[in-house]
Amino acid sequence: MKGVVFVALAEMIQGKYGHRTWNEIIEKSQVESAGVYTAAETYKDEEALQLLAVISEKLSARSDEVLSIFGIFLIKYFKKKYPQFFETNNFPDFLCSIDNIVHVEIKKLAPDSIPPKVLATIIDSNHITVVYFSKRKLCYLAKGLIKGASHIYGVNAEVEQTKCMHNGHEHCEFLIKIK
Secondary structure, three states: OEHHHHHHHHHHHHHHHOHHHHHHHHHHHOOOOOOOOOOOOEOOHHHHHHHHHHHHHHHOOOHHHHHHHHHHHHHHHHHHHOHHHHOOOOHHHHHHHHHHHHHHHHHHHOOOOOOOEEEEEEEEOOEEEEEEEOOOOOHHHHHHHHHHHHHHOOOOEEEEEEEOHHHOOOOEEEEEEEO
8 A cells, every 4th residue: 555545534534533543553563564654655544553553442433434534534635745646627527437547547647556446437416426446445435535526526425335245245336326
């Protein structure tokens, strides 16, 4: 997993709970990197899972809740750091651009990155389906990213997960209802 994700996670935790809490999470998780992250570096996926477990415990929150909240934060972090990925006119167009534009550009910036497969289909003016597939199975993070993107584009959207890899499906699927 790319370091930019870890850098953003550190920023979110430190911003909401302070540096001391982040340091306690790093110490308790005993991650290989010792909590020293650079955006361009690649870290083991297991390190993210170790951090997630400790953060969930520390905050007395379920891991799916932590991932979803982080997804909302992460997409806003990406908007700040990589505004060129958000030049589409609207929320539906952005969702449709993720796999064939955003992830292609990410691969150019970081050839060793392994972004998930994300396919969006506009059903009508108020409904979009998003199919997510990744060996990481971070569908709750994806849900948060989608919700956060709706905030960026000023859209009130409900994100309902209709299929989940954790329940035996081959991919996760989300139905987005724009209100």
